[in-house]
Amino acid sequence: MANLSPPIHELPPASKPSxxxxxxxxxxxxxxxxxxxxxxxxxxxxxxxxxxxxFKTINQFSVSPxxxxxxxxxxxxxxxxxxxxxxxxxxxxxxxTACFGVVLIGSLTAYVFAQFQFPGKxxxxxxxxxxxxxxxxxxxxxxxxxxxxxxxxxxRLALILPWIAGGQVFAIFILRTFYQSMPKDLFEAARxxxxxxxxxxxxxxxxxxQSILGVVAIFNILxxxxxxxxxxxxxxxxxxxxxxxxxxxxxxxxxxxxGPLMAGYVIGTIPLVILFAFTSxxxxxxxxxxxxxx
Amino acid sequence: MAMQHPxxxxxxxxxxxxxxxxxxxxLWERIVRARFYYLLLVPCFTLLIVFNYYPxxxxxxxxxxxxxxxxxxxxxxxxxxxxMFRDPTFRESIGNVVALTLFGTITAITVPVIVAxxxxxxxxxxxxxxxxxIMVWPAIVPGxxxxxxxxxxxxxxxxxxxxxxxxxxxxxxxxxxWLADPDLALYALMGSGFPFVGGIGVLIYLAGLQSIxxxxxxxxxxxxxxxxxxxxTIDLPLIRGQIRLILVLSxxxxxxxxxxxxVLTRGGPVDSTxxxxxxxxxxxxxxxxxxxxxxxxxVVFIAVFSLTLLNLTVFRDKD
Numbered sequence: 001m002a003n004l005s006p007p008i009h010e011l012p013p014a015s016k017p018s019x020x021x022x023x024x025x026x027x028x029x030x031x032x033x034x035x036x037x038x039x040x041x042x043x044x045x046x047x048x049x050x051x052x053x054x055f056k057t058i059n060q061f062s063v064s065p066x067x068x069x070x071x072x073x074x075x076x077x078x079x080x081x082x083x084x085x086x087x088x089x090x091x092x093x094x095x096x097t098a099c100f101g102v103v104l105i106g107s108l109t110a111y112v113f114a115q116f117q118f119p120g121k122x123x124x125x126x127x128x129x130x131x132x133x134x135x136x137x138x139x140x141x142x143x144x145x146x147x148x149x150x151x152x153x154x155x156r157l158a159l160i161l162p163w164i165a166g167g168q169v170f171a172i173f174i175l176r177t178f179y180q181s182m183p184k185d186l187f188e189a190a191r192x193x194x195x196x197x198x199x200x201x202x203x204x205x206x207x208x209x210q211s212i213l214g215v216v217a218i219f220n221i222l223x224x225x226x227x228x229x230x231x232x233x234x235x236x237x238x239x240x241x242x243x244x245x246x247x248x249x250x251x252x253x254x255x256x257x258x259g260p261l262m263a264g265y266v267i268g269t270i271p272l273v274i275l276f277a278f279t280s281x282x283x284x285x286x287x288x289x290x291x292x293x294x
Numbered sequence: 295m296a297m298q299h300p301x302x303x304x305x306x307x308x309x310x311x312x313x314x315x316x317x318x319x320x321l322w323e324r325i326v327r328a329r330f331y332y333l334l335l336v337p338c339f340t341l342l343i344v345f346n347y348y349p350x351x352x353x354x355x356x357x358x359x360x361x362x363x364x365x366x367x368x369x370x371x372x373x374x375x376x377x378m379f380r381d382p383t384f385r386e387s388i389g390n391v392v393a394l395t396l397f398g399t400i401t402a403i404t405v406p407v408i409v410a411x412x413x414x415x416x417x418x419x420x421x422x423x424x425x426x427x428i429m430v431w432p433a434i435v436p437g438x439x440x441x442x443x444x445x446x447x448x449x450x451x452x453x454x455x456x457x458x459x460x461x462x463x464x465x466x467x468x469x470x471x472w473l474a475d476p477d478l479a480l481y482a483l484m485g486s487g488f489p490f491v492g493g494i495g496v497l498i499y500l501a502g503l504q505s506i507x508x509x510x511x512x513x514x515x516x517x518x519x520x521x522x523x524x525x526x527t528i529d530l531p532l533i534r535g536q537i538r539l540i541l542v543l544s545x546x547x548x549x550x551x552x553x554x555x556x557v558l559t560r561g562g563p564v565d566s567t568x569x570x571x572x573x574x575x576x577x578x579x580x581x582x583x584x585x586x587x588x589x590x591x592x593v594v595f596i597a598v599f600s601l602t603l604l605n606l607t608v609f610r611d612k613d
Contacts, residue, residue: 032412033421039409040428042489046443047435049454065457109338118328119321124335131346133602137550137571138595141578141587142352143345150344165345168338197330226437228553233579244438248557251442258452265439272434280427 047269054080054262061258073259080250080264086239087246088271094156094242095224098163102220103213105164106171111201113172114179115187125176131169144233158234159242163224171216178212179205214282218275225272243268357592361585374589383565384573384590390480391569395548401490402544403537409491410499411525426500432492441557444486448472448558473559476566483558483567495540502533542605549598570594 053061055072063069113125143162152158182205190200206213228244235241241249247268254261325332357374359367378384413425432440447454450471460468472482506529514520514528530537552571555561561568561576570590578587 029415029417032416036409036412036425039489039491040425043428043431043491046440046447046454050443061452065452066454105337105341108334112331112334116328116331118331119324124339128338128342131342133599134346134350135546135550135595135598137552137574137598138353138591139346139349141574141584141591142349142356144578145352145356145584146344146349161341162345165341168341169346172338222433228438228557229575233575244436247436247438247442251445256452258446265442269435269439272436276430276434280430 050262050265053258054260054266056259058257058259076259076263077267079260081267083250084243084246084264084267087241087243088268090240090246091225091243092271094159094163095221097156098160098167098224099217099220101160101164102167102171103217106168106216107175107206107209107213108201109168110172110175111179111205114176115205128169128172131166132173136166140229140233143230147234153234154237154240156240159224159231162230163227167220167223171220174216175209175212178209182208211282214279218279218282221275222272243271353588353591353595356585357589359585361583361588367585370585374586375593377586378589378593383568384570386565387561387568387570387573390567391549391551391571393480394483394551394569395545397484398487398548399541399544401487402495402540405490406495406540407499407530407533407537410496410503411529413496414500414503414529426497429491429496430494433494437553438557440492441486441554445473445558448482448486450474474563476563479559479563479567483554486554486558498536498540499533502536503529506532538605542602545601545605546598549594549601 049066052066052068054076055074056065056069056076057073060069060073109128113121147153147158147162152161186204186208187200190204195203225242226244228248231242231245232248235245238246238249247264250264251261254264319327356367358369358371360370360374361367409429413422413429416422416425446452450456450469453472455472456468456470459465470478472478510528510532511524514524519527550571551569552575555567555569555572556575559567561572571594574587574590574594577583577590
């Protein structure tokens with residue numbers, strides 16, 4: 001204990017902390033912090049409850065539902081994990097493949113639209129862009145009919161192909177603007193050196209657009225990972241359920257068995273939290289790139 | 295050397311060629327010359343045609359037929375649309391979706407703006423970054439988890455809401471089955487967005503505020519505009535582009551709502567939370583009436599499309 005309190009002469013002058021505290025209070029920031037902290041708590045409250053309840057047995061829940069009770073029942077997580085983890089694997093496969101397809105096709109298409117001149121280019125580009133204006137509700141039922149007639153129902157392709165088709169539109173829109181803003185000299189120099197168009201794309205355009213490709217990829221994964229409706233109507237085989245559908249099903253069979261249910265929600269939230277932890281800079285930058293307004 | 299020779303040869307040839315021949319090149323020739331570029335566009339457009347254009351066409355086409363499971367489509371003209379506007383459930387669903395969209399839009403262009411302004415005015419960059427990360431949270435949690443949590447919050451017996459109401463002494467309120475009471479269910483759906491800062495709204499407004507040049511704020515403070523007055527006269531007008539974006543997106547999203555009502559209430563009780571999107575879903579996938587469902591989709595599409603255009607023209611920038 002003694003060595004925790006430093007010698008007197010090493011303490012900062014007594015007035016300093018109080019003056020910075022005074023500054024803090026008089027700056028008017030304190031009430032903004034207070035308001036923001038209250039908002040944050042409200043925002044997180046349901047998830048804190050989820051975390052607390054996820055460690056409870058039914059008895060612990062009925063005695064004191066919303067405070068931490070001991071012992072913590074980690075076996076809830078084992079029980080929920082057995083159900084939820086296969087769904088997470090399904091989601092990683094389908095969302096990952098779709099994301100790869102969107103980045104691949106989207107960037108190539110955007111590059112063609114940005115770099116080359118050919119007849120009908122503008123018309124074709126606007127034919128892509130207009131799809132941003134077509135709401136999903138118009139095509140939901142007929143898309144189901146198309147996928148059914150192609151015999152894709154209950155296969156992974158029923159999710160992957162339409163997700164690539166829909167996802168590439170936004171990707172092309174974002175990436176074309178980016179490729180147009182890249183200095184032309186770069187490409188001209190490579191062409192004079194005799195590089196083929198595809199190798200210019202692969203060796204110059206792709207490496208220089210890595211961060212924007214990352215932004216496109218993250219938003220695409222967020223979108224498909226959370227898509228509930230499309231898997232609901234195209235996938236009926238439970239073994240092929242993506243996570244969101246699996247959680248929905250899990251909820252209907254575990255309703256009122258709150259402990260494992262909440263543990264399942266926590267497990268289901270973890271993959272995107274991990275993704276976000278590694279890419280938060282990209283994510284925030286992507287949104288901050290001022291161009292997002294009408 | 296081997297590389298250089300053909301390149302310089304090409305340069306000489308293109309310089310020597312008179313410009314007239316280029317102008318004379320026919321459209322067909324230009325298309326043939328660009329065949330490689332079209333080839334690169336094939337994957338994109340194949341997918342678009344199969345999964346976007348064709349379904350959009352099919353929606354319009356299918357809406358004028360009776361496409362029921364196990365029956366051949368029979369041409370019925372506008373009968374699906376006539377039936378729709380006589381259909382009491384569909385009519386009720388319009389009122390519900392308007393109420394939900396209005397509420398969702400108003401909250402989306404007020405609460406997050408205020409929160410973004412608070413964060414923006416913090417002096418410490420680290421604190422700004424911290425709150426920014428916090429506000430992204432709702433976008434990371436799978437939407438379905440949030441909805442299922444709200445179902446639990448509203449649960450009449452074990453739910454958090456009723457327990458809190460009982461705890462603060464509002465016992466007569468704590469008895470409510472929020473999602474199962476026809477008088478309350480629609481409000482419960484609205485409340486499930488609480489505290490209404492979800493998603494990317496805050497970040498988009500914040501990006502808008504941060505792109506305002508500091509000189510404007512300096513000039514404003516010289517003129518004595520600070521605090522709330524600066525917010526009204528400077529900050530708010532300068533992020534109107536972002537506000538308009540969120541406005542349009544909220545309307546588009548609100549009118550198409552399906553998943554929220556589907557998970558929380560299934561449109562019930564007694565259609566009190568039925569919305570057109572969910573009604574379309576049920577007609578298609580519970581009753582197999584694909585033609586009627588397509589017609590509902592077309593009507594919602596027209597509403598979304600015309601409101602978006604209206605938004606873009608009415609609120610168009612003067613400059």
